[in-house]
Amino acid sequence: MCAIECYFSAAEAWNESGHGTRFGHNPNEKPNVMPKVTFITQEGKSVEIENADGCLVEVAVEEEVEGIAGDCGGACSCSTCHVYVPKEWMDRVGPANETEKDTLSFNSHCQPNSRLTCQIEMTDELDGLVLQVAPND
């Protein structure tokens, strides 16, 4: 057996034991996800943000998403970070918390799928999330 065959035999044995591939990538490991979120503004402009991480209002303000102001700095008291969550994302994003519901109750554009982005933490599970920016009061 030549050295190359010997190397691949050893690598295959290693792979079959669940410890990676011959190229050093372990297929059992979760790939390094770079979560992406898309905001659709009131004017219909799509703003895609790659590698979104952390609190969504901060992500949106940093990228200057039109219609997301975050005036209270994420304290859940202004509703200037209001978005609508599409039906297909509702389970993964989850419902509004009690404080958020109180704040949203003062917003004339509140709908059952309303959320405040200052109360949503971006995670790998939300990769591909699309949010509609709600109209401002």
Ligand code: FES
């Ligand atoms: S930033 Fe004020 S309620 Fe979200």
